[in-house]
Amino acid sequence: MKRESLLKRFFTLYLPLAVILVFILFPFYWTFITSIKPDSELYGAITYWPKHVQWESYKKLFTTTVDFLGAMKNSFVVAILTTMVSLTASTLASYAFSRYRFPGRKAMMALFLSNNMFPTVLLLIPLYTIMRNMGLLYKPASLVLAYTTFTLPFSVWLLNGFFNDLPLSLEEAALIDGCNRRKAFFKIILPILSPCLVATGVYIFMTSWNEYTFAVMFTNKASRTIPVALKSLIGQLGVDWGMLTAGGIITIIPVCIMFFFAQKRLVEGLTAGAVKG
């Protein structure tokens, strides 16, 4: 492997990376300092670092009726459950779509895709009735069900795309070696697919994490998720900027940390033991 010169690396890696990172991180930075600025500093001359740092807002999030900790717990539970259910169902389905041909396949795939084209706001009343009749209202299960339904189609298509990019030669080699389909799936495909599973899992998690429209209808104070808790900080008399931004920071950081550990699974390339081209 040729070692790239430092200069070349600067222009092809560090500089573009820095530019994009600044764009991505600046709003986060701004959110953070807004959360530690006292209210009096928010209006008027703009300061790039607060004159007085205060952590009041963070305290208030957890000690007042906002109960942000409860909201975070609910969000995590719902998101993780949704990810597990949705990822399992969609992996099975997309494997079928990618590796098999059967009647009704194309119709089903089209159905999955069109499912998400419809604006969700119009589904609120009927879905609320369904949830109520199933006795799921105000329980995390209602959100898990709703979110699974909406993340499934996209996940199926995402994984289908990934599956299609994976060369068939791998499985064929395993089959020739005597594995049946199931073994081939678990021993060969799954490990190679893991970056794609991670990516799709992240997509499902994020969708569940950020969703508001269903959350506000299907939860009450005890079961509400983070987006609903954040919205409650906006009253008729204005936005509580301190708590809203503090809530945002607290929402962002744990997920990034989680992802930091998960992203190790985004390991490079085909591992040893794979079929050479």
Next chain:
Amino acid sequence: MVKKKSIYPYLLVAPALIIILCVVFVPVINAIGMSFQSYDLRRPKEIAFCGLENYITVFKDKLFWKALWKTILWVVFGVGFQFVFGFVLALLLKKKFKGRGAVRAVSLIPWVTPGVLIGLMWRWMYDGNYGVINDLLGKIHLLDKNIPFLSQTNTAFPAVIITIIWQGIPFFALMILAGLQGIPEELYEAADVDGATGFQKLFKITIPSIKNTLFVTTLLRVIWVANSVDVIFNMTEGGPAYSSQTLSVYVFNKAQALDLGYSSAMAILLTLVLCLVAIPYLIFTFREEDS
């Protein structure tokens, strides 16, 4: 390819299919029904079948066409730039460098941030009197007077588009990065031996190898962005003077006003438009698979 008949694939697809049919399909059919009625919940006693009347009113509605046009701009610029920046970021994040894990984690931030916070924070940054964007642009002398970005009809929409670009970069970066992992290193090594340049490697190896990933992520993102309401609503609610009102926001506003018949009709039309966008891809994919 397994071509012989077996129930195996049906079993695999069953869980996903059942969930979708039970939970969403029925309400969607219900909504289709509403679009053929004068279904206004503010006047429930006047609910009646009215055939294509809603659709005809929609076609005559100037705001509908304006919103449709806005949606096209929204998708083309929003998804377009998200894609470009996301792709570049994915390529960068594939390379080895110290702290890569942390940088990858941090790149996720726009995606982790709840929509309400994105809308409000950017609105705050764009503010005409206390916003930091005006301040920065003034400091580097690009501006001599504050611009109330979200209050002017010619700057509100571009401002919102920039925000959605910001939000979507991690999605593309992550998906494309995952797809890049599947490209055998040997292909690049062989190309190096042949003396290929960076650009040639990009267009002849990288892009073709992740073709499917690129198509799928773009298509999904187009559908998602076309339907998204959160960011626009929290930043401008579709204003000023409808300049940032995309079709999905228009549907949302009409549905909130309880004119469900009208908003259902528009929703159906939006869905049809998205189907039109999806069809070429579907044809392409299915044809590819058959070859």
Next chain:
Amino acid sequence: MKKKLLSVVLAATMVAGMTGCGSNPENKGSSGKGSESSDNIEPCTIKFQYWADNTDYSSLMQDIIKKFNDENEYDITVEGEETPWDGGGYSNTLFNAAMGGGAPDVATFKLSAAPMFVNNDLFADLTPFVDKWDEKDDIADNIYQVMKNAGGSDDSLYLMPWNTQILYIYYRPSVFKEAGITQTPETYDEFIEDIKKCTMDTDGDGKTDIYGFGMRGGAGGQEPWGDFIYGQGGSFDDLTSKESVKGMQDFIDLYQGGYVPKSATSDGFQETLANFQSGLTAMFVHHVGSSKGLIEALGDDVDAFMVPKGKGQWTSMGDTETVMFESCENKEAAFEWMKYLAANEGQKMWCEGTGQVPVDQKVQKDDYFQNDKFMKVSMEGIDFAGTVPVKDTTTEWISNWPAIISQALTGEITAEECMKQLDAALNK
């Protein structure tokens, strides 16, 4: 083709099913016979839904609930459920829940959303309960009338008064002084004049540093805007009249003349409050709810005057009510809770804590309210305060108002054209 036909048939069946059982539960309330008529209120639980504008009010409401639960003689337990205000999305969420069969027993409410609930027979008629209430006359007749108007019927009362917020005009005495104004405007014309006088360039750099008025062209702006329409003798009932158009023209002239910030086309409450507090504007319209925060920030340099008389006079009466749902199974008990909020202890606690104007006249006479200068200015407006007409077009009209107005302010359409559109949307 067959599939499409199938779907249409399915749709029709679905629709028939939905209209059949969705919208019209039996109308027990209006005949007055459905409610329990005895005084024996059994111990029960009342589900109460409300929004809180900030965490302090949230705690306050929970305190009031607790007090009621501890002290009421019937062993009624109120369970409070807080839902975000969400810029008015609260009403939609409540509506969706009620339509889906999951309404609470009692909820806080804003009357502009009344028609959609009343038209779908979701509310209980409170007349039998109010008639039996021995303190009902503590609330002014006029207020009951406004509630009845909003509910669309003179015979039934669907909205229980709770508190009001009467809009007035805040101003900065220091700016008035600098502009050479010695007393607050007594007429509408003087008011316009004062706005122009207060628009000043204080540091000589050619740019305006203080704007005379914090115009609100964004969400909710129709309330202060009404002041101008009525000031010129116009009215909401006919927005196309010469007088109404003249009021609109005044509004446009203020914007185009640079007497208000350029951001006015999308400034909502937040922005106008911030601009006033930071000294960018000399006056702005709001109500007593913001007074505590302003006193904290500006001390003595904030005062208020009521909207002055022009050819007409009007100020917006913000409102908050409580409502009882028809689906409530313990209506007598629910009304006990509503009574507690509307009068005496509950009313006192809430109004003192949030700075709203009480509807209970006994409470109004309390020192706390009589000694507050902003409360007193509010009460000056009681005789001519009103609301935007509450019709089934109102909610949508309110959400489209900013878009139409901003086109007029920027000169895209004329005042006449603007008023024509507004009138058509509201009074069709």
